[in-house]
Amino acid sequence: MPTLVRMQLTKLLHAEPDLRVVGSAAGPDELVAQARRLRPGLVIAAENQLLGLERLARQQPVPVLLYSSAAPLAGMLREAARWGVFDYIRPLLSHEHPGFNQYRNELLRKIRSVRLPVVAPTVARTPTLPMPPSRVVVLGGSTGGTTAVESLLRSWRPSPNTTIIVAVHLPAHFTNSFVERLRKVSGLPVVAGWPGTTLEAGTIIVAPGGQNTVIRPVTRGAWLTWQTDVALEASPTPDEPSIDLLMRSAVRAFGRATTGVILTGLGTDGTLGAQSIWQAGGVVVAQDEASAAVFSMPKSVIQAGYATTVLPLAAMPEYLSRVVLPGRPAWVGPVTASPKFVAR
Structure with a gap:
C-alpha cells in the first residue's frame, strides 16, 4: 500500500494501548522475512500483494486483513482465504471525514476479532486457480x-x-x-x-x-x-x-x-x-x-x-x-546502440 497510507494506519493503531505495529514491508520477500522474524498476530496487506500472501501462507501462516480499494467479490475472498485472508478493510478515511469514527470502530473490531482462536483451514482437494503473473x-x-x-x-x-x-x-x-x-x-x-x-x-x-x-x-x-x-x-x-x-x-x-x-x-x-x-x-x-x-x-x-x-x-x-523484479520501475528510456547495461 502507499507509504502515506501505511504511516496513517500505523499512527491510528499506535493510539490504541492494546495494539502495536511491529513492522512494515515493501515487497513479497520482505513481507515473508519480517513475518518469520517478528511473528505478528495479524498482517494488513494491500490487494497488489497477493503473490506475497501466497508465499506467506506457505512459510509463515498468519491471519491477513486485505486493504482493498473496492469491496472484493465474494468469490475473491473465498479464494484469498487459502492465503489467510479473513476479511477486508476499505481505504482509510481522513480524520475530518464525517464517517471517520465509524470507519475507525469497524477497523478496530476486525483487528481485535483476530484475538479469537484461529482455526486452521482444512486442506481441500479441490481445483484452485493458478497464480496469475504480474x-x-x-x-x-x-x-x-x-x-x-x-x-x-x-x-x-x-x-x-x-x-x-x-x-x-x-x-x-x-x-x-x-x-x-x-x-x-x-x-x-x-x-x-x-x-x-x-x-x-x-x-x-x-x-x-x-x-x-x-x-x-x-x-x-x-x-x-x-x-x-x-x-x-x-x-x-x-x-x-x-x-x-x-x-x-x-x-x-x-x-x-x-x-x-x-x-x-x-x-x-x-x-x-x-x-x-x-x-x-x-x-x-x-x-x-x-x-x-x-x-x-x-x-x-x-x-x-x-x-x-x-x-x-x-x-x-x-x-x-x-x-524483471516485482515493484521495480519498468522504463529507463531508449538507447539506439552500445552493448552496455542501462543504469537502473
Whole structure:
C-alpha cells in the first residue's frame, strides 16, 4: 500500500494501548522475512500483494486483513482465504471525514476479532486457480532463435511473479520438440501455448508454430486471468508466430510490466511490438550484432529507436534478473546502440 497510507494506519493503531505495529514491508520477500522474524498476530496487506500472501501462507501462516480499494467479490475472498485472508478493510478515511469514527470502530473490531482462536483451514482437494503473473516477458526470434532461447533460459532464473512467452518462427510440427528442448535446460515448467492455455506465474509458454498467438483476458469466477488465443487480427508480417501481435497483446494485458527481448532473426518482425512496449513504458532488450546469427530483427528494433538496451546474449540473464523484479520501475528510456547495461 502507499507509504502515506501505511504511516496513517500505523499512527491510528499506535493510539490504541492494546495494539502495536511491529513492522512494515515493501515487497513479497520482505513481507515473508519480517513475518518469520517478528511473528505478528495479524498482517494488513494491500490487494497488489497477493503473490506475497501466497508465499506467506506457505512459510509463515498468519491471519491477513486485505486493504482493498473496492469491496472484493465474494468469490475473491473465498479464494484469498487459502492465503489467510479473513476479511477486508476499505481505504482509510481522513480524520475530518464525517464517517471517520465509524470507519475507525469497524477497523478496530476486525483487528481485535483476530484475538479469537484461529482455526486452521482444512486442506481441500479441490481445483484452485493458478497464480496469475504480474509481469510478462516475450522472447522473440527467428533464424538461430531456438538456440538463443535455449542459451538464455539455461542461465536465467526469472522472478516467480513472471510468465515467459517464447515466439520463434517455426513450422507447427516443430512446436512439441522445441518445448521438450526447453524443458531440458530450464528449471521452470514449459508448456505449448495452444489456445486456452492460462498464463501462470513462474511458467514458460511456447507460442505454437504455424499460427499467430495473442494474450486475451478471461474472467473465472471473481478473478481476472489471461490465456493464449489465436489472433483474429492480421499480422504486419507473414512470419508465424507473429512477435508483433504477441507483444502488442502483452502490452494490452500488462502495460509497462511487459518486457520484450528481440533475438537473432531475419526480417523485421518484433519492431512494431517493441514500439508498443516502449510506448507503454516497458523494457525492450535487443541482441547485439556480435552474438546474433542473423542481425536483421534486432537491428530493425535498434534503428527504430525502441531498444532500451543492446546486449550480447551472454549478458542478458544477469540484466533480466535485475530488471524483471516485482515493484521495480519498468522504463529507463531508449538507447539506439552500445552493448552496455542501462543504469537502473
